[in-house]
Amino acid sequence: MSVTQEGHPDTESSFVGTSYHGRSLIGYLFLPALLLAAVVALFVAVSGRELSSGEQRRLTLDNIAVNAWQHLQLSAVSTALVLLIAIPVGILLTRPFARSITPPAIAVFNVGQAVPSIGLIALLAIAVGIGFWPVIFALVAYTVLPVLRNTMVGLRQVDASVIESARGMGMTKRAVLARIELPLAVPIIMAGLRTALTINVGTATLGAFVGAGGLGELIVAGIVQNKQLILIVGAVLVAVFALLIDYLAGIAEEVLRPRGL
Amino acid sequence: MTDGNDATATPDGGSAKIRLENLSKRFPGQPEAAVDDLTLEIPEGEIVIFVGPSGCGKTTTMKLINRIIEPSSGRIFLDGEDVTKVNPDQLRRRIGYVIQQIGLFPHMTIAENIATVPKLLGWKRERIAERVDELLETVGMDADEYRGRYPKELSGGQLQRVGVTRAMSADPDVMLMDEPFGAIDPITRDRLQNEFLRVQERIHKTIVFVTHDIDEAIKMGDRIAILSDQSHIAQFDTPERILVNPANDYVADFIGRGASLKRLSLSRVRDVELHDWPTADEGASHDEVSRLLQSSDKSAVLILDSQRRPLRWVNAEHLQRTGDGGSLAETGLPPEAVVQPNATLSDTLNEMLTARYSTAIVVDQSHAYQGIVDIDTINETVRSMRTAERGRLRAESSEAEEVSS
Numbered sequence: 001m002s003v004t005q006e007g008h009p010d011t012e013s014s015f016v017g018t019s020y021h022g023r024s025l026i027g028y029l030f031l032p033a034l035l036l037a038a039v040v041a042l043f044v045a046v047s048g049r050e051l052s053s054g055e056q057r058r059l060t061l062d063n064i065a066v067n068a069w070q071h072l073q074l075s076a077v078s079t080a081l082v083l084l085i086a087i088p089v090g091i092l093l094t095r096p097f098a099r100s101i102t103p104p105a106i107a108v109f110n111v112g113q114a115v116p117s118i119g120l121i122a123l124l125a126i127a128v129g130i131g132f133w134p135v136i137f138a139l140v141a142y143t144v145l146p147v148l149r150n151t152m153v154g155l156r157q158v159d160a161s162v163i164e165s166a167r168g169m170g171m172t173k174r175a176v177l178a179r180i181e182l183p184l185a186v187p188i189i190m191a192g193l194r195t196a197l198t199i200n201v202g203t204a205t206l207g208a209f210v211g212a213g214g215l216g217e218l219i220v221a222g223i224v225q226n227k228q229l230i231l232i233v234g235a236v237l238v239a240v241f242a243l244l245i246d247y248l249a250g251i252a253e254e255v256l257r258p259r260g261l
Numbered sequence: 262m263t264d265g266n267d268a269t270a271t272p273d274g275g276s277a278k279i280r281l282e283n284l285s286k287r288f289p290g291q292p293e294a295a296v297d298d299l300t301l302e303i304p305e306g307e308i309v310i311f312v313g314p315s316g317c318g319k320t321t322t323m324k325l326i327n328r329i330i331e332p333s334s335g336r337i338f339l340d341g342e343d344v345t346k347v348n349p350d351q352l353r354r355r356i357g358y359v360i361q362q363i364g365l366f367p368h369m370t371i372a373e374n375i376a377t378v379p380k381l382l383g384w385k386r387e388r389i390a391e392r393v394d395e396l397l398e399t400v401g402m403d404a405d406e407y408r409g410r411y412p413k414e415l416s417g418g419q420l421q422r423v424g425v426t427r428a429m430s431a432d433p434d435v436m437l438m439d440e441p442f443g444a445i446d447p448i449t450r451d452r453l454q455n456e457f458l459r460v461q462e463r464i465h466k467t468i469v470f471v472t473h474d475i476d477e478a479i480k481m482g483d484r485i486a487i488l489s490d491q492s493h494i495a496q497f498d499t500p501e502r503i504l505v506n507p508a509n510d511y512v513a514d515f516i517g518r519g520a521s522l523k524r525l526s527l528s529r530v531r532d533v534e535l536h537d538w539p540t541a542d543e544g545a546s547h548d549e550v551s552r553l554l555q556s557s558d559k560s561a562v563l564i565l566d567s568q569r570r571p572l573r574w575v576n577a578e579h580l581q582r583t584g585d586g587g588s589l590a591e592t593g594l595p596p597e598a599v600v601q602p603n604a605t606l607s608d609t610l611n612e613m614l615t616a617r618y619s620t621a622i623v624v625d626q627s628h629a630y631q632g633i634v635d636i637d638t639i640n641e642t643v644r645s646m647r648t649a650e651r652g653r654l655r656a657e658s659s660e661a662e663e664v665s666s
Contacts, residue, residue, distance in 0.1 A: 054383035165364030167426075168329050168437075169378050170354035183368050260411030 031247050035240045042236050046229065058221055058230050064237070070213035071241060074132070074204035078139035079197050085143050086196075087189065091177065102152075109148055112141030116196025117203050125210040135207040142203060143196035150192025154185030183258045190256055194249040201242045215241060277302035277338075278435060278467040279326060284335035288323055295321045299335070305434075306465040308580055310482035312472055313515070318492035323437050323471045327356045335484055340437065354381055357428030357436035359467070361443040363420050367411040368535035371397075371423055372408035378431040396426045399460060405532055418449040425457065429464075439471045454481060455603065479504070480526045480605065487512050500527055501646070522607070524646055525639065530623055533642055535632025538603035538620075541563050551580050563622070564593065569629040571596035571622050596622055602631070606639050 046059060089109075093102045112120075117138055124134035158181050166176045208216030218234025221227070279302070286296040296318045301351050303309045324330040325365065326337060328349045334652070336345045344352050365374050372393045379389045394404035400422040412420060428436055442450045450635040458481065472478055478502045479487050486497045489511055496508040504524050507513040516523065539557040542623035543548050543566050554562050555575060559578040573593030583592050600623055609621045613636065623631040 105649035149469075159364065160360070161360055161362035161364035161367060163364075164329065165358065165360055165424075166366070166377075168327060168353055168360070170350045170352070170381055171377070172350050175381075180366060208448070260368045260413060 006093060013195060028251075031243065035244055035247075038236065038240055042233060043121075049229070051229075052227070054225055055227055055229055057213065058218070058227075059233060064218070064233075067213060067215050067217050068237070068241065070207075071201070071204055071215045071238075074135060074139065074207050074212060074214055075197065075201045075245065078136050078143070078200045078204070079193070081136065081140045082143050082147050082192065082196050085140065086192075087151050090148050090189075093148075093252075094152050094155040105178055106145075106149075109145045113143075113145040115141075117142045117205055118209075121206050130211040132207075132212050135204070135212040139200050139203055143199050146195045146199075147189070147192040150188050150195075151185065154188030154192075155181050157188065158184045178179035184261070187253070187257050187261065190249075190253040194246065194253060197249050198242060198246050201245050202238070205238055276304050278305040278340065279303040279469070280338040280341075281322075281326070282336045282338065282509050284322070284337065285333050286318075286325060286330060287333045293484055294333070294491055295327065296332075297493065299494070301486065301494065301497065303467060303469060304484070305467050307459065307483035308468040308470055308481055310470045310472060310478040310485045311488055312475055312478040312485055313488035313495075314490075316471060317488045317490055319471050319473075319488050320439055321470055322488070322492045323439055326435075326469060327353050327358060327437055329353075329358075354378055354431065355433055355435070357431075357433040357438075359424050359428045359436070359438045359441045361440040363424035365420060365427070367412050370409050370411055371415070373429045374412070374423060375430050377427060378433075382431055384431075392430060396430060400426050400456065401578060417445050418453060421445055421449075421453060422456075429466075431532075432518065433466070435467045435469070435471050440469070440473070442477065443472070451608075457481075459603070476523060476526065479523050487515055505646075524643055525607035525610060526605045528606050528642055528646070529602065530600055530604050530606065530634060533606070533634060533638055535623055536635060536638065538563055538633045541575075543567065547580065547583065550575060551577075554580065563596070563630070565630050568627070571599060571624065571628075571630050598622065599628075600626055600634070601626065606634075606642060610636075610639055611635055 051059065089105070092098055093105055098105075120138040120141060121135060124138055128134050129138075160181060162184070163176055166180050169175075171179070204212075204214050205216035205219065207214045208220045215234055215238045218230055218237065222229070222231025222234055281299055281301045281303075284296060284299045285294050287294045299322060311322060313319045321330055326333050328337070328344075331349075332345065336343055338344065339352075339355070366377075372390070374482075375393045375396060376389045379392060384392075393408060397404040397407055402419065402422060407415075412423070415423065421444075425438075425441060428438075434502075442453055444455065448480055454477070470478075470481060472481075482500055484498065485500055485503055487495045487503065489495045495515075496503055496512045500506075501524070503512065504516060507516060539553050539559055540563045541553055543564055545553075545564070550562050550564075556576075561574045564572045564575055566572050574596060575593040579592040579594075598609075598612040598618050598621040600612055600621050602623060602625065604612075613619065613621050620633050620635045623634055
């Protein structure tokens with residue numbers, strides 16, 4: 001080695017950024033195509049059969065559309081509320097001043113998740129009556145915890161030296177939160193949100209028991225009337241719906257993930 | 262002794278850029294203060310090194326200056342202004358800050374990282390872009406290539422450069438650097454240190470630099486504060502004087518046995534007199550070279566190419582082997598131990614030992630031959646440095662006695 005000192009840029013480990021998601025276009029289209037095929041197959045199978053009058057009344061496209069719309073509303077509203085509650089609370093609980101109240105706060109949110117959702121829905125129906133909002137309340141209580149926990153983990157895993165250098169350059173605490181901590185926590189928060197969304201879509205099915213509608217109505221009707229076809233249609237549609245939502249949430253995760261991570 | 266405070270700076274003026282006054286830091290739940298009643302003045306335009314063993318409070322002390330850690334008591338002056346109570350965010354925008362882990366923002370590009378403080382200060386977009394490019398070029402990184410990259414796409418040395426660059430972005434007078442070259446391999450570290458010193462020669466920032474490595478302290482520091490427990494100052498002086506005249510056993514221990522050797526890090530090749538050496542052009546004939554060799558007292562001739570770059574050493578044995586009239590192109594030893602004028606004598610000695618030569622060839626920036634440094638020169642430098650320092654110390658202490666008597 002010679003003691004020369006020009007500033008060679010050391011390029012040994014440099015590489016141009018690779019794309020953060022490795023899926024090809026075909027990879028992206030596979031699941032939607034599969035779900036579409038399932039729905040079309042279901043439609044063909046049902047329309048090709050002689051339907052009883054009860055089945056005919058239940059399995060109209062209008063009816064199913066109403067149920068799907070109710071289901072979407074239940075899932076979307078509950079998830080939006082979860083976001084509005086869990087992210088601010090998660091931020092507060094990771095601030096240094098809240099260190100002492102973090103464990104009891106987590107315990108409170110834990111109760112919501114520990115009680116089985118069907119029990120919670122039933123209790124709420126008795127306590128506050130049937131309909132849309134008791135179901136929303138139960139869904140929120142059930143899924144706040146995963147989002148809250150991921151928000152906290154996401155914020156805590158941000159490298160302390162990154163925060164220190166930001167503070168050391170004179171960024172205010174609020175700026176560090178908004179421009180450093182939250183962006184860096186997005187991947188983990190999004191993972192929690194995706195979990196919550198998936199749980200909500202599935203659990204919203206139970207809303208049918210307390211008159212909140214949704215695709216669960218088909219399943220309940222199928223069981224009550226002992227009509228297997230209605231039951232199958234309801235079950236397949238719930239599954240397709242849940243997979244579709246999870247797929248969309250997966251794409252959102254990738255899009256929202258900051259570049260450079 | 263005289264009251265030395267008059268000679269240095271006072272809180273409201275003078276040459277002290279930073280003044281720490283009776284600064285203490287107690288962490289809750291710890292029986293002893295981490296920093297105990299520290300008073301220190303940091304002169305403008307110098308690199309002051311805080312060095313000491315782990316846990317001595319050197320990093321805490323540095324972080325008290327920009328109040329990343331708030332002092333429990335005492336005062337901090339910057340440019341004579343008491344900044345102990347001013348808005349810490351505003352204060353930090355005036356002070357560059359580099360930490361060992363660098364702490365680049367992984368979700369921002371290199372340009373966005375460097376632009377952090379200028380953005381906080383509300384600079385115009387064009388001015389920021391210009392500044393980013395200028396700084397990248399300063400540290401030898403091609404702006405077009407690197408400004409849009411993300412930190413994960415850079416090597417350790419490059420990350421480190423960007424870290425320092427980011428701290429300099431708003432051109433602060435003062436920079437705090439906590440082991441900035443700590444987590445890098447020795448070769449890259451050496452290069453970055455030299456690069457940084459070269460930049461500092463131009464920009465003359467006031468720099469507080471924390472390290473646990475006494476060799477780095479000696480190399481980088483204009484002044485070194487050797488700290489013991491609770492950030493007590495064991496000695497605060499120039500590297501020369503600390504090496505020649507350690508204030509107490511603690512300092513002597515910390516410097517270690519190799520003090521004479523370490524002194525070699527203090528002088529550079531350009532500070533010593535270069536020796537001449539018989540040289541010949543690469544086109545020179547066998548005859549010319551052997552005549553040259555016979556007429557000199559040296560054992561070999563250095564062959565240079567047309568741009569005066571060293572090519573080979575040729576000695577009598579080589580000449581004999583090729584025979585009269587033979588070509589000299591294929592014979593001789595490669596010119597190892599080649600250094601530039603800004604290399605330290607310590608580096609130079611190291612090169613010689615590695616190459617097992619008793620001489621090192623000095624070349625300029627374009628690698629053209631300048632002269633020779635040999636072992637004797639290095640030896641002589643160490644000796645004269647020691648005598649000079651002893652003499653100066655003796656003169657100073659007698660002067661002090663005169664004044665006090």
